[in-house]
Amino acid sequence: MTEPVVPASEYYTDEFAVDPYPTFAELRENAPVCLVKGPRFDSYLISRFDDAKAALTDPRLSKDLYGPGQHYLRIFGPNSEALNRNMLNSDPPEHSRLRRIVSQAFAPRRIEALRPRVAQIVDELLDKVAPRGEAELMHDFAIPLPMKVISELIGIPKADHDQVLDWTQVIRTSGSSKNPERDRAAVQEAQLRLHHYLADFVQAKRARPADDIVSDLIAACDRQGTLSESELVTTTFLLLFAGHQTTADFLGNATVALLTNPEQLALLRADPELLPAAIEELLRFDGPLPVASPRIAAEDVEYQGVRIPRGSVVGVVINAANHDPAHFADPDRLDLTRERGPHIGFGHGVHYCLGVSLARMEAQIAISALLHRLPDLRLAVPAEELRRxxxxxxxxxxxxxxVRFTA
Known part of the structure; x- marks a missing residue:
């Protein structure tokens, strides 16, 4: 079968940024495997739940972007290797080796021990905004909360938190300006400065270890030779960026979802025991990672009768799959009482989110505190006017x- 081809101009629109779900529904129905011709590279998108779940564990779809094919060049550009050559962009056994080392730092007991500190950071942030009656929740709360938590876990000095946050936000908001060339230059500069900072940071931790994840990784490396120096740096970057980016975006999306579905918000206020299930439903409903990180077809593969040629970039559309009516009844409706279903918001297979326990714990504490600390919380502008x-x-x-609320 000849695959449907969708130009980027039809897919990456302002309307899509506001609400991508009508487009995802159309893809699932009419082009469940399609080639999207993007501004920097083309990719095959897989949007039905069963296909998406299968693709996330398909060994023919490689995550090794930095191997002989050097696929990272067309995806991330020439300056990405210093930060992005990590376990996210690798296959077993390399991925297994790296993940095994890092997973020890995210043991459930260690994460649960952080609960009081996370609650303290949440209270400190809300103490600053609660008397004002209004806030810009991304800048005031959603972004700094997970950034502070992961920075402390990693061991980044408090004096450096704001600078590191600035660099990561340049990378996060790439493409937001009206000047793409200047935007790319700013991202490259931020990546370079962040790489230099993390390289120096790892060296400083080796000289003065402490009770933090990076010190643990260095100790494991020095004892067993399990991580190279460059892997220590790229792993630190992955933990830093992945440890706050998606949680920050989730908190923003979840807040909007609740405020634009007042009956569901009322349910949650009335029954706080719903919170764990609510977090899962909010993640399914509007997750922060719409498309899983890129995969490369290591050989010709076929999905839904469409041949995906060897060497193609493949994107698994998580947010489309999580709205598949074949798996979720009335999928475009937020339902906090929905039975906990098999959503793939945290991925699936060997690349399942390593920080899932931390993300869930942060989200539960943050959402609960927002609802209790900021009475009558509401959007300050219509939802469709929010800048995304x-x-x-x-x-x-x-x-x-x-947002506005009662001070």
Whole structure:
């Protein structure tokens, strides 16, 4: 079968950035495997739940972007290797080796021990905004909360938090300006500065270890020779970026979903025991990672009768799959009482989100505190006027989230 081809101009639109789900529904129905011709590279998108779940564990769809094919060049550009050559972009056994080392730092007991500190950071952030009666929740709360948590876990000095956050936000908001050339230059500069900072940071931790994840990784590396120096740096970057980016965007998306579905918000206020199930439903409903990180077809593969040629970039559309009516009744409706279903918001297979326990814990504490600390919380602008990350961004999130509440 000849695959449907969708030009980027039809897919990456302003309307899509506001609400991608009508487009996802059309793809699932009429082009469940299609080639999207993007501004930097073309990719095959897989949008039905069963196909998406299968693709996430398909060994023919490689995550090794930095191997002989050097596929990272067309996806991330020439300056990405210093930060992005990590376990996210690798296959077993390399991925297994790296994940095994890092997973020890995310043991459930260690994460649960962080609960009081996370609650303290949440209270500190809300103490600053609660008396004002209004806030910009992305800048004031959703972004700094997970950034502070992961920075402390990693061991980044408090004096450096704001600078590191600035660099990561340049990368996160790539494509938001009206000047793409200047935008790319700013991202490259931020990547370079962040790489230099993390390389120096790892060296400083080796000289003065402490009770943090990076010190643990260095100790494991020095004892067993399990991580190279460059892997220490790229792993630190992955933990830093993945540890706050998606959680920040999730908190923004979840807040908007609740405020625009008042009957569901009322349910949650009336029954706080719903919170764990609500987090799962909010993630299914409007997750922060619409398309899983890229895969490369290591050989010709076929999905839905469409041949995907060897060497093609493949994107698994998580947010489309999580709205598949074949698996979720009335999928475009937010239902906090929905039975916990098999959503793939945290991925599936060997690349299942390593920080899932931390993300769930942060989300539960943050959402609960927002509802209790900011009475009568409401959007300050109509939902359709909220400024979002550009349609071509790999993330679904907000640039700003202005709200009002009773001071």
């Amino acid at each position: 990350l550009p349609a071509a961004s790999p993330f679904r999130g907000l640039l700003e989230l202005p």
